[in-house]
Amino acid sequence: MKNSWKDSIYLQREELARILREPLAQLAGHCAPAWGDGGALDAILAAHFDGIPHCSFLYCVGIDGVQICNNVGQDGIEPGYLGRDRSQRPYMKEAVPVWGFLLSDAYIGLNRHRPSLTALQIVSRDSQSLGYLGADFDLRNLPVTSALYEEPGYWRQVKGDPAIRGTVFQQCRVESPMDGNLEQALSILEELLTQRGVFQCQIHFSSSQATIWTVDDPFRYRILDADALSDPDICLLYPPRPYPADAAIPPGDINRILGTMQALRLTDPTFYLRMASINIFNGLVSVTFSCDGSHYMSHVEFLMRDTSFWF
Known part of the structure; x- marks a missing residue:
């Protein structure tokens, strides 16, 4: 039986999560010692940006959803994002699973108005959750890892x-x-x-x-x-x-x-x-x-x- 379009999306997201989870967990480990120092976090994210496949932007936010460093993209550090409140964005309203990694549902981005999604990785130190490492992805840049969706034949x-x-x-x-x-x-x-x-x-x-x-x-x-x-x-x-x-x-x-x-x-x-x-x-x-x-x-x-x- 052919997969429904929702089944096909699930398989695609499962593969993307597999690709992204480990690199983001490692980067979160680098961020934990510098948590609270925006400049240091900017430098860490810039140094490890290429290690996150297909990523558009990296940033860190506190438990309250307020950004504690700048955005870091392909061109380096982008100032002006420190203190940005992301608490009302769709990905911040989703519950992060107990294993500390969330791949959000797709949403329309605020700046480019294009389909996007965000991965959140909990940053912890001494078993205490400090906040989240966020990684934004433009759907145009993500690989399609599942088979081409076929329309099911049921009524x-x-x-x-x-x-x-x-x-x-x-x-x-x-x-x-x-x-x-x-x-x-x-x-x-x-x-x-x-x-x-x-x-x-x-x-x-x-x-x-x-x-x-x-x-x-x-x-x-x-x-x-x-x-x-x-x-x-x-x-x-x-x-x-x-x-x-x-x-x-x-x-x-x-x-x-x-x-x-x-x-x-x-x-x-x-x-x-x-x-x-x-x-x-x-x-x-x-x-x-x-x-x-x-x-x-x-x-x-x-x-x-x-x-x-x-x-």
Whole structure:
């Protein structure tokens, strides 16, 4: 089973903590004898800055969260931070574990307004906690140590605009230009998906358009309006391509998926399909209805459900 995005974040943070914990513990040991002497702490942090991987800034704060030395960065000591109150920053409000090391949740930094996180290491002397060694990290500088996150294939439902949901019984589907020519439009999209290198397609039934992505030019999308979706000549613009061997959706299922979408669009005048998408590589189908609710699921699960399930 694929990891959820939260599981993937946990694995990434676990690896970062493994990389950072020991160097920060060693540096905290160097800081303890000089605690209370801001100048000496500045010098210690500057001397050991390169030993903390991927770090943006180092500093020391008391138990009360007030900084007792300056910031130290790649360019050396940065004056003006002595006495800065960090007690209200997100990382200072998290409980430091009993082993004395905390890798904070990510937050938006005050100065650069970029995603950041902070590691805190307790500084102790004679079994007494003196304060914390802080290390700030810009997420842009941190290595990605986990595998690239993949969207899980289980069913997900996302509720939409409450204003739309609240008035769903006061509306009725109005036939769009695509509706009047839906069978031909879906046949064109089937040709593009199975024979012409299109791997992702978003179909906007109500506004009579489709957005497509091709394997030949995957970073740019193309829009097919109602005219294009009513003219089979549009297929001539996209050269024939073999159906990808690593696609998760078999080519024979594309017709069935589009046919099910057609039924969901036309069966009920109140609850009807507004938008849908297909991605042949991750095998997912999404559908968004007139109540503005969206569903994301594997194509296998989608094909298992007939119209009676949805309505």
